[in-house]
Structures are given as C-alpha cells and as structure tokens.
Amino acid sequence: MADNKFAAYICSGCGIGDVLNVGALEKIAQKEGKMAIVKNHPFLCNAEGVQLIKDDIANEGVTHLCIAACSRRAKAEAFSFPTVAVSRANLREGVLWVIAEGADHDEVRQEMAEDYVRMGCAEVKKMTLPGGNLKESSSKRILVVGGGMSGMTAALAAADAGYETVVVEKSGELGGFANKLLKRVPFSGPYAEPQPTGAANMTARVSHHPLIKVHLNSTLAETAGAPGRFNAKIAQESGAVAEELVGAIVQATGFTTYDIAKLPELGGGQANVVDQAGLEAMAKAANGGAIKRADGKEVKSVVFVQCAGQRDASGVHLPYCSGHCCATSIKQAMYFKDQNPDVDTVVIYQDLRVPGMGEDFYRSAQQKGVIFTKGKAGRVTGGDNCKVEFRDLILDEDTSAEADLVVLATGQVPSAGVNLDDWTATVTAAESGDETAKAKKIELQKTSVLNLTYRQGPDVPQFKYGFADSHFICFPYETRRTGIYAAGPVRRPMDMLQAQEDATGAALKAIQAVENAARGRAAHPRAWDLSFPKARLEGCTQCKRCTVECPFGAIDEDEKRFPLFNEERCRRCGTCMGACPVRVISFENYSCDTVGSQIKAVNIPDEFEEKPRILILACENDAYPALDMAGIQRITYSAYVRAIPVRCLGSVNTIWITDALNSGYDGVMMMGCKKGDDYQCHFVKGSEMAHYRMSKIGDTLKQLGLEPERVQTQEVAITDNARVARLIDEYVAQINEIGLSPMKGFG
Amino acid sequence: MTTANQNALAKYKNNFLKEVEANVEDGHWVKMCMQCGVCAGSCPLGPHWEHSPQKLFMMIRAGKREEVLGSDSMWMCTSCYNCIVRCPRKLPITHIMHGLANYAHRLDLAPKGQPTRDIAKLFWDNLAKTGRVNELKFSLAMYFKDGFGQGVKNAMAMQATGLGLLKAKRLNPMEIIGGHKCKDISGIKKMIAKAREIEDRRRGLA
Numbered sequence: 012m013a014d015n016k017f018a019a020y021i022c023s024g025c026g027i028g029d030v031l032n033v034g035a036l037e038k039i040a041q042k043e044g045k046m047a048i049v050k051n052h053p054f055l056c057n058a059e060g061v062q063l064i065k066d067d068i069a070n071e072g073v074t075h076l077c078i079a080a081c082s083r084r085a086k087a088e089a090f091s092f093p094t095v096a097v098s099r100a101n102l103r104e105g106v107l108w109v110i111a112e113g114a115d116h117d118e119v120r121q122e123m124a125e126d127y128v129r130m131g132c133a134e135v136k137k138m139t140l141p142g143g144n145l146k147e148s149s150s151k152r153i154l155v156v157g158g159g160m161s162g163m164t165a166a167l168a169a170a171d172a173g174y175e176t177v178v179v180e181k182s183g184e185l186g187g188f189a190n191k192l193l194k195r196v197p198f199s200g201p202y203a204e205p206q207p208t209g210a211a212n213m214t215a216r217v218s219h220h221p222l223i224k225v226h227l228n229s230t231l232a233e234t235a236g237a238p239g240r241f242n243a244k245i246a247q248e249s250g251a252v253a254e255e256l257v258g259a260i261v262q263a264t265g266f267t268t269y270d271i272a273k274l275p276e277l278g279g280g281q282a283n284v285v286d287q288a289g290l291e292a293m294a295k296a297a298n299g300g301a302i303k304r305a306d307g308k309e310v311k312s313v314v315f316v317q318c319a320g321q322r323d324a325s326g327v328h329l330p331y332c333s334g335h336c337c338a339t340s341i342k343q344a345m346y347f348k349d350q351n352p353d354v355d356t357v358v359i360y361q362d363l364r365v366p367g368m369g370e371d372f373y374r375s376a377q378q379k380g381v382i383f384t385k386g387k388a389g390r391v392t393g394g395d396n397c398k399v400e401f402r403d404l405i406l407d408e409d410t411s412a413e414a415d416l417v418v419l420a421t422g423q424v425p426s427a428g429v430n431l432d433d434w435t436a437t438v439t440a441a442e443s444g445d446e447t448a449k450a451k452k453i454e455l456q457k458t459s460v461l462n463l464t465y466r467q468g469p470d471v472p473q474f475k476y477g478f479a480d481s482h483f484i485c486f487p488y489e490t491r492r493t494g495i496y497a498a499g500p501v502r503r504p505m506d507m508l509q510a511q512e513d514a515t516g517a518a519l520k521a522i523q524a525v526e527n528a529a530r531g532r533a534a535h536p537r538a539w540d541l542s543f544p545k546a547r548l549e550g551c552t553q554c555k556r557c558t559v560e561c562p563f564g565a566i567d568e569d570e571k572r573f574p575l576f577n578e579e580r581c582r583r584c585g586t587c588m589g590a591c592p593v594r595v596i597s598f599e600n601y602s603c604d605t606v607g608s609q610i611k612a613v614n615i616p617d618e619f620e621e622k623p624r625i626l627i628l629a630c631e632n633d634a635y636p637a638l639d640m641a642g643i644q645r646i647t648y649s650a651y652v653r654a655i656p657v658r659c660l661g662s663v664n665t666i667w668i669t670d671a672l673n674s675g676y677d678g679v680m681m682m683g684c685k686k687g688d689d690y691q692c693h694f695v696k697g698s699e700m701a702h703y704r705m706s707k708i709g710d711t712l713k714q715l716g717l718e719p720e721r722v723q724t725q726e727v728a729i730t731d732n733a734r735v736a737r738l739i740d741e742y743v744a745q746i747n748e749i750g751l752s753p754m755k756g757f758g
Numbered sequence: 759m760t761t762a763n764q765n766a767l768a769k770y771k772n773n774f775l776k777e778v779e780a781n782v783e784d785g786h787w788v789k790m791c792m793q794c795g796v797c798a799g800s801c802p803l804g805p806h807w808e809h810s811p812q813k814l815f816m817m818i819r820a821g822k823r824e825e826v827l828g829s830d831s832m833w834m835c836t837s838c839y840n841c842i843v844r845c846p847r848k849l850p851i852t853h854i855m856h857g858l859a860n861y862a863h864r865l866d867l868a869p870k871g872q873p874t875r876d877i878a879k880l881f882w883d884n885l886a887k888t889g890r891v892n893e894l895k896f897s898l899a900m901y902f903k904d905g906f907g908q909g910v911k912n913a914m915a916m917q918a919t920g921l922g923l924l925k926a927k928r929l930n931p932m933e934i935i936g937g938h939k940c941k942d943i944s945g946i947k948k949m950i951a952k953a954r955e956i957e958d959r960r961r962g963l964a
C-alpha cells in the first residue's frame with residue numbers, strides 16, 4: 012500500500028530512558044518493525060513531543076503510528092490523533108514499573124520492552140483507521156413503552172431535555188399501578204406520613220407536553236431496526252396500526268402482583284384475606300372513612316403478613332424480596348391508624364426492610380401505635396374472624412393472632428415479556444416440525460412486549476427470575492439490546508421512588524444512544540468507538556455461531572442466511588470475531604490479524620535459553636487496568652509474560668491460542684471478568700463464552716502434544732492489581748515446573 | 759390480688775402495651791423497639807437473665823402480662839447503661855427496666871424473695887423512717903432477713919470488715935440506738951407521702 016506510511020515514536024521519559032536501552036528499541040522498530048520513521052523524545056506527551064508527531068503526520072504523510080511510551084490507558088488525550096491509526100506499546104506500566112529493579116533483570120527487562128515495540132509495530136501495520144458508521148438520517152426520538160410512573164418519568168425527562176418522545180400505554184389511561192393507590196410512601200423529610208401519589212399531576216404534564224405523543228390502548232405489534240432507526244408498529248384499539256420512527260426505546264413495563272390465589276396456605280382466595288393491592292382498593296373505597304370489609308363490617312383489627320409468597324426458599328414461590336412491601340404495609344397500617352387510632356394493626360415481619368429513608372417512616376408508624384412482630388406466618392385462615400398462625404422469632408414460640416382482616420404483602424412479578432431461553436427452545440422445536448411447539452410459539456409471541464424482529468427473539472433477554480438483564484453494577488439500565496433501556500420494576504423489584512430515579516437514568520441512556528447512533532459510534536462501554544464488525548461473506552460457512560453468540564442480538568440473517576450485521580446494535584465487543592471458526596469477521600482496528608501479528612512478532616528464545624514466554628490476553632475493561640495498576644503501585648511480576656489487551660475475552664479467537672502455542676509460547680493466560688449469575692463482564696456473555704470455548708480446547712492441545720495447563724483462564728476484577736501479579740508469578744512457576752514447550756523452533 | 763392489679767386488669771383488658779405505656783416509667787418507649795437485639799447482646803448480665811430487654815419488649819407487645827411482671831429479669835439490671843448507650847432507637851432501656859420492676863412491685867406481681875427487691879425494700883424502709891440511712895441497722899437487717907441463724911452466720915462472715923470499719927471510725931456502734939436523724943422527720947414523711955400520692959395518681963394506682 013503505497014499510501015501508508017508507518018512511524019514509531021519512543022518516549023524516554025518517566026525513567027524509561029534511564030533503565031531501557033532506547034537506542035536498541037529504535038533499531039528494533041526500524042529493522043524488525045519496518046517503520047519508515049523512528050524517533051525518540053525525552054517527554055513525548057508534552058506539547059513539543061505531540062507537535063513532533065503532528066508535524067510528521069502533516070508533513071511526512073504518516074498514516075500509522077506506534078507510540079512506545081506508557082499504557083494505552085494513560086495520556087489518551089495527548090496521544091489522540093483521530094486522522095491516523097495508532098497503536099501503543101506499553102513500556103512504562105507494562106515493563107518499567109512491573110519488572111524488578113536492578114542489573115540482574117536488565118536483560119529480561121530489555122527483551123520485554125523490545126517485544127512490546129515489535130508487537131506495537133506489528134499491530135499498527137494491520138490496522139486501518141475506522142471510517143465510522145454515519146447514517147444520513149438518524150432518529151433522535153425516544154419511545155417509552157409503558158405509561159406508569161416509570162414510563163411517565165422517563166418521557167418527561169427525555170422531553171424536558173428536548174427530545175421528542177412517544178409513549179405507548181396498553182391501558183386506557185396513564186398512571187399505571189399508581190392509579191390503584193390511595194397514597195404513596197413519603198419521598199422527602201420528615202418521612203412520617205403517606206403522601207398523594209402525584210400520578211394525576213404527572214399524567215396531566217405528560218398529556219400536555221408539546222414534545223410527548225401518547226398512544227393509549229396501544230401495544231407494540233412490531234419493533235424492527237436498530238438504535239437511530241427503530242421502526243415501531245403500534246397496534247391501536249381500533250385495529251389501526253400507527254408507525255413511529257424512533258432512535259431509542261425505554262422499556263418501563265412494570266410488574267404485576269404475585270397471584271394471591273397461589274397462596275392458599277396463607278388464606279389466598281378466602282374471605283377477608285386480601286393482598287396489598289386489594290387493601291388499596293378498600294382504602295380508596297372508604298375515601299377517608301373507616302375501612303370496611305367486603306361484607307360491610309368495619310375493620311377493627313388488621314394483621315399484615317410480610318414476605319407472603321416471597322423470599323421463599325422452597326422454590327415454589329418468589330425467591331426474592333420485592334423491596335417495597337415493608338414500607339407499603341407500614342403505609343397501609345397508617346391508613347387505619349390515621350382514621351382511628353384504636354384499630355389494632357399488627358405487622359408480622361421476618362426482617363423489616365425499609366430502604367432509603369424508610370427507617371423514619373417505620374418509626375413514625377411505631378409512634379402511631381402500629382405493632383411490629385418479628386415472626387414467620389405459617390397458616391392463615393380467612394372468614395369472619397381471621398386467624399394468623401405464626402412463629403414468634405423473638406420469643407421462639409408458635410402463637411397466633413386474630414383479626415377482622417389479613418393483608419398479604421405479595422411480591423412484584425416483572426412484565427419483561429417472553430423468556431428468550433424458552434423462546435429459542437420452542438423455535439428450535441417448531442422448526443423441526445413439532446406441532447405443539449408451533450402452537451406454543453404463537454402463544455409466546457402473544458405475551459411479547461416489544462415484538463422485536465431480532466433473530467434472537469422478540470424481547471430483551473431476562474436475568475434471574477424473569478427480570479430484564481442488565482449489568483447490575485456498572486450499567487444498570489443497559490439491557491442486552493442496544494438502544495433499549497429497562498427502567499423500573501421490570502429491571503428489578505423496587506418502589507416508586509427508585510422506579511422514578513431509574514426512569515430518569517434510562518431516559519438519559521436513551522438520549523446517549525440516539526446521539527451516539529447519529530454520530531455513527533458505538534454505545535457504552537465503547538462509546539467513542541467508530542469501528543464496527545465487517546464480515547468477508549465470501550468466506551462465511553453460515554455456521555450461525557456469530558448470530559447465536561452475539562450477547563446483544565446485533566446480528567440477524569439475510570434471506571440467503573448470511574449474517575446481517577446491524578452496526579448500531581453492536582457494542583463492539585468482538586464476541587462474533589472470537590466465535591467465527593473461519594475468521595471472516597474483523598474490525599478495522601481490531602481483528603484476528605492485529606492480535607495474531609502481535610503474537611507472532613514476539614521473539615521466542617530457543618529452549619536452551621530457559622526463558623519461557625507466556626502470552627496474556629487481558630480484557631481491556633478490568634484485567635488490563637488491573638495490570639496497569641499493578642505497575643502504578645510498583646508491584647512486580649515476571650518478565651516472561653507478554654500482555655495483549657483484548658476488547659472482551661469473548662473476542663478471543665482460538666486461532667490466537669493455536670498460533671501462540673505453535674510458535675513456541677510456553678503458556679497462554681487469559682484474564683477476563685467474572686462470569687455466571689453475578690457476572691461482571693462488560694459485555695455480559697463474553698467472558699462466559701470464552702470460558703466455554705477454552706473448555707473445548709483440550710483436544711487441540713492434545714493434538715499438539717501439549718499439557719492442558721498451557722492454557723489458563725482467570726477471572727480478574729479491576730481491583731485485583733496485587734492478585735494479578737501473584738497469578739502471573741504462580742503461573743510462570745507452574746510452567747517452569749512442567750517444562751518449556753516442545754514446540755519451540757517450529758513456529 | 760391487689761386492688762391496683764384488679765383495677766389495671768379491668769382498665770386495660772388485654773392491651774398490656776397500653777398499660778405499660780400509661781403506668782411504667784418511660785413505658786411509652788416500648789413500642790419504638792425495633793427488635794435488633796443490641797441491648798440483649800450488650801448486657802453484661804445477659805446470660806443470667808431469663809428475658810433480655812428485647813424479649814421483654816416483645817412480650818409486652820404480645821400481651822404477656824403475667825410473665826413480664828412476674829419476671830425477675832428486670833430486677834437483675836445493674837444500671838450499667840450499656841444498653842441505653844448502644845440502642846440505635848435511643849430507648850432509655852435501663853429506666854424502662856427499673857420502671858417495669860417498680861410497677862411489678864406495686865402490683866405485688868414481682869417474684870417473692872427476689873434479693874434485689876428485698877434489699878430495695880429494706881433500704882427504703884430504713885430511709886423513710888428517719889430521713890437518713892442508718893447503715894448499721896441496714897446491714898443488720900440484711901444479715902437477718904433470712905432468719906436468725908443465717909443472720910448470725912452472715913454477721914460472723916463479715917466480722918473482720920465490721921471491725922475494720924469500727925477501727926477506721928467509719929461505723930458508729932451507737933447507731934444501734936436510734937441513730938442520727940434529719941431535723942424535721944415529720945416534714946420528710948409528709949414529703950414522701952405527697953410524692954407517692956402524686957405518683958400513684960399519675961399511674962392510676964391510688
């Protein structure tokens with residue numbers, strides 16, 4: 012390529028020049044790296060150093076540059092050259108700060124630095140500057156599914172920020188569950204009294220907002236497209252279908268209450284045993300007067316049974332705590348006490364959980380004379396004189412309480428639509444001709460909320476217990492469908508205040524999504540990224556692994572059954588690239604070649620030198636920062652490792668492992684985020700996929716005549732800086748014990 | 759059964775919590791307990807009580823009147839104030855314990871022969887007589903509270919201490935006859951009677 016001009020810049024600042032032989036590094040970049048321009052500078056990230064690079068780009072026509080200085084995570088602003096491809100060789104955090112001081116280590120330290128320069132030069136030669144994915148028109152409208160408190164909050168937040176918003180509500184009015192409530196728990200000091208729900212005010216604001224369009228009695232018949240270009244078909248009551256072009260979606264479809272009929276042992280279905288929603292209806296009917304039972308009798312005593320059908324270890328009912336019900340029962344007990352202090356109100360609880368400032372609300376109820384009894388209800392009998400048998404957990408005895416009315420605090424069941432695992436299994440069975448599966452598929456489709464036309468199914472993937480999956484710690488609103496954000500109890504059980512905070516966050520994420528889509532960039536966590544996967548379809552074998560494994564459902568199939576990439580849905584994790592057995596998927600700046608060439612660029616000493624070489628493939632989100640931080644804290648580790656950051660462990664293609672072992676590496680260490688139910692993987696499934704793929708690599712190793720220990724997968728958190736150094740040293744010791752690879756010299 | 763007890767039973771029926779709120783010193787705090795158990799864990803005498811403060815509060819809410827007032831647990835409180843200091847809900851637990859003990863005593867439901875109760879009674883009777891505590895008479899009354907034989911044994915066991923106190927002039931043997939008194943005994947007695955009248959009226963024990 013005649014137009015490409017490669018240059019390498021080696022920084023000797025931060026002590027690099029004192030410890031490393033920079034001259035030798037320059038020679039490596041020139042001779043082995045084949046860089047046309049090689050320069051060193053004592054302070055590359057200062058204005059003068061940066062200007063030196065800028066001048067070369069402007070005057071010498073440099074198109075690709077390798078900066079051998081600090082970690083790619085440092086000085087990102089100084090070394091930002093958006094018009095050229097840039098690779099970084101990590102001499103400071105990767106060599107200088109982590110290899111023990113002293114002349115004893117001079118040789119291995121220099122070898123390590125030289126390898127990193129070779130790798131940086133090799134990588135940049137395979138990179139091209141990402142062109143971005145700028146679309147001519149991109150919608151910045153936001154669709155909110157669900158018109159309850161979460162949905163209305165999200166709509167108002169987005170509209171107040173200047174974004175046109177469309178609300179789709181299944182029922183005939185806005186307000187959702189809040190409409191069923193007499194009052195809500197307090198959100199602000201002194202947290203002592205129940206407050207008006209505010210649903211009417213919000214409904215009015217939403218209805219009259221110039222930027223909000225509301226579709227009542229409507230559902231989503233079909234949602235097609237991707238961030239910036241979702242096409243939502245909205246089925247209206249009349250049978251008409253309205254089409255809305257939107258850029259992002261907030262799913263605020265809320266919850267339903269756990270069916271009280273499933274709790275016969277707690278009196279579900281019997282007279283004068285109601286759930287919290289039932290009590291709200293009674294309180295609304297009383298309209299400030301004495302609360303009366305269905306038979307017209309005034310309630311003089313009431314028992315609230317907490318955790319009814321919740322926190323159930325038996326596996327029959329909900330296993331989780333819904334979070335709001337303790338405060339809700341407190342509020343409802345106050346309905347009675349505020350009307351008539353002589354009404355006996357007893358709350359039987361196992362652990363009174365009142366998040367936020369609920370403790371003050373709890374205290375207020377105690378002041379009003381609500382009795383709180385720590386106990387576990389066993390059996391409830393309804394009827395004219397209800398009886399609650401329970402175990403008193405403080406006095407450790409079986410006892411009972413009688414009351415005119417029993418209120419069961421049942422939990423929230425998310426309305427997240429179709430369970431995709433169920434869906435996939437049904438579709439697979441239906442495709443093989445199973446008639447019941449075909450019927451079931453139609454039934455499932457009817458329960459779908461979003462009706463996405465995605466290959467991976469019609470709704471967002473669910474996590475435990477049917478809640479919409481999201482990265483709980485780092486990006487709670489991100490579902491596994493880019494541009495679709497879950498807010499409120501559909502995401503996890505919560506109360507109204509939390510739901511409203513949630514909705515505000517989701518609205519902001521939706522705004523980010525439409526803005527990123529309009530700029531042709533990825534969504535979080537690679538929001539700056541202009542690259543996107545490109546497939547060389549002529550090499551594709553239609554194995555479908557990319558379409559199945561993409562954690563974000565970004566890849567559909569075209570009519571010829573080739574993968575069809577929806578770039579706007581892509582998070583740029585590269586899981587498809589790692590999955591592809593024929594390696595036809597690549598990014599402009601990250602591909603099987605960019606990493607593969609780095610692996611091959613490392614100089615492998617022959618076995619008589621007794622210097623093992625261990626490849627580290629480290630997730631750039633957690634493991635690579637942990638390695639950097641080990642350096643910042645001057646925690647030393649072995650100089651025999653060569654670390655390459657990867658976008659996600661899911662992007663690791665097994666060819667890299669085979670290449671590394673074939674070319675004489677003695678071991679491969681992969682470091683990714685925690686997988687499983689409490690995953691920390693930034694791309695949800697990437698780390699899990701990598702672990703799964705590596706569990707299958709044993710056969711390959713056997714074919715090569717290698718020990719299984721030569722490939723190791725580790726879970727590393729961003730805080731593991733000391734541990735990561737220890738893991739490396741332990742692995743080097745282990746490799747030394749099993750001996751160097753017999754593959755050296757054949758690569 | 760004392761009349762006070764009969765009255766209380768008639769007035770509060772089964773609502774013992776209300777009875778405690780009305781009649782026990784700081785009793786209105788009982789409903790504020792959140793059952794964390796920090797008091798039970800903090801009490802240096804915890805393992806020796808049948809009912810920790812946490813349990814007593816729960817029993818009050820559960821309406822276990824006889825068991826609470828008949829318990830000897832609150833009599834075991836040494837007023838170390840650990841529970842008060844640690845209670846996250848700021849309940850004056852020590853005061854409530856003494857309040858409960860006092861109320862149980864007034865209704866004569868407190869356990870018979872409970873040493874703390876006996877000593878407290880002896881102390882009060884001694885004090886109320888002259889307006890001054892007669893230490894010699896108080897000690898002797900304590901020694902002999904369980905009968906003459908036991909009294910002699912107690913006195914012999916404490917002989918060395920007694921002689922030491924005599925030598926150091928901390929104990930006046932002449933106190934056995936009358937002893938020192940305050941100037942206006944009848945005034946003191948009137949004061950005590952008036953205080954009691956006010957207190958009883960307040961607690962509905964009159």
